Amino acid sequence: MLMPIKGEMEHRADLVHQARHFRTVLDGFSRNVALLYSNQPVQPVIDSVALATAFSKWREVFDATRPYAEVNRPDFVVFSAGLLMKEMLLAKALVISPETQLAVGETGLAQWPEGYAYASFCLSMAEAVLESMGQEGVVNDAVASKPDFWNSFRENAAENAASVLGFFDILCGIEPNWEGPDVFWFRPGFKAAQASKQQ
Numbered sequence: 001m002l003m004p005i006k007g008e009m010e011h012r013a014d015l016v017h018q019a020r021h022f023r024t025v026l027d028g029f030s031r032n033v034a035l036l037y038s039n040q041p042v043q044p045v046i047d048s049v050a051l052a053t054a055f056s057k058w059r060e061v062f063d064a065t066r067p068y069a070e071v072n073r074p075d076f077v078v079f080s081a082g083l084l085m086k087e088m089l090l091a092k093a094l095v096i097s098p099e100t101q102l103a104v105g106e107t108g109l110a111q112w113p114e115g116y117a118y119a120s121f122c123l124s125m126a127e128a129v130l131e132s133m134g135q136e137g138v139v140n141d142a143v144a145s146k147p148d149f150w151n152s153f154r155e156n157a158a159e160n161a162a163s164v165l166g167f168f169d170i171l172c173g174i175e176p177n178w179e180g181p182d183v184f185w186f187r188p189g190f191k192a193a194q195a196s197k198q199q
Contacts, residue, residue, distance in 0.1 A: 002108070002120055002144050004035035009128035016129055020062070022055045025084075032121040033094065036109065042099040044117070047092065054091035058084045065184045071197065074135045075174070075189035081126035082168035083182060086161050088118045111150035115157065119171060126172070140173035 005028055018024045030046055037043050062080055069076035088094075094114045101113050108116035127137045143149050149170070156163040166176035180186040 002139065002141075003124040003127060004120065005032045006124040006127050009124055016132060019125055019129055020059070022052060025055050026051060028125065029088075029093070029121045032124060033117055036117055036120060037100070037104075040100060040103045042097055042103060044094050044096040044100050044113070047095055050091040051088065051093040054084070054087035054093050057091075058087040068184050068190065072187075072189050072193035073133065074130055074138075075187060075193070076184065077126050077129050077133075077135075078138060078169065078172050078174060079165065079184050079187060081122040081129075082165040084125075085118045085122040085168055086164040086182065088122075089115065089157060089164060090161050094118070107145055107147050108150040111147050112154040115154055116150065119153075119168065122168070123171065138172040138174065140171055143171055143173075 008031065009028060026046075026048060029051065033044060033046060058080075061083055065076075065079075092114075094117055096113045104110045104113055106116075108119070123139055127139060130137060149167075153164075153167040153171075156167065162180070162182040163178075164181075166178055166181035169176040169181070175188045177183075177186045177188060184190055
C-alpha cells in the first residue's frame with residue numbers, strides 16, 4: 001500500500017520528463033491520495049494552490065541542482081523526490097480532518113497521515129522514474145513498516161524541514177547526510193560518485 005500508483009506511473013511515456021510538470025504531479029498525487037484513502041469514510045482534501053506553491057519551489061531548486069545529476073543520476077532522483085516531499089509538507093498540500101485521522105489504520109498512515117501520503121507519492125514517483133531508467137527500486141520496506149520510524153520522521157520534520165530528506169533517504173535504504181540533507185553535493189552518494197569519476 002506504500003506505493004499505490006507506482007504501477008500506473010511506470011506506464012507513462014517519458015516519465016523522466018513528465019515528472020517535471022505540475023499537471024503530472026497534481027494528477028498523480030490526487031490518484032495516490034484517492035487510493036490510500038479508498039476505504040475511509042472521510043476523504044482528505046488536496047489544496048491545489050498549496051500544491052502548486054510546493055511544486056514551484058521544488059522546481060526552482062530542481063533546476064538549480066540539475067547540472068549535478070550527471071554525477072549520480074539515481075541518487076539525484078531520490079534527492080529530487082525527497083525535496084518534493086519537503087515542499088509539499090511545508091506548503092500543507094493535504095488537508096486531513098480529525099475524522100480522517102481517526103479512521104486510518106496502516107502503520108505510517110495511522111502515525112502521520114499527511115506525511116505518509118506525501119512519502120507514498122514521492123516514493124512512487126522515484127521508483128517509477130528509476131525503473132524507467134533501468135535502475136533497481138530503492139524502498140526499504142522493513143523501515144516503512146515501523147511505527148517508531150514514522151513518529152520520529154514526523155517529529156523531526158516539524159522541527160527542521162530539511163530533515164525530511166534525511167528520513168526519506170532512510171526510507172529508500174540510502175545513507176543520509178544530516179549536516180545538510182537538502183544539499184545535493186553533501187550527499188554521500190554524490191561524493192562517492194564524484195570521487196570515483198575523478199580517479
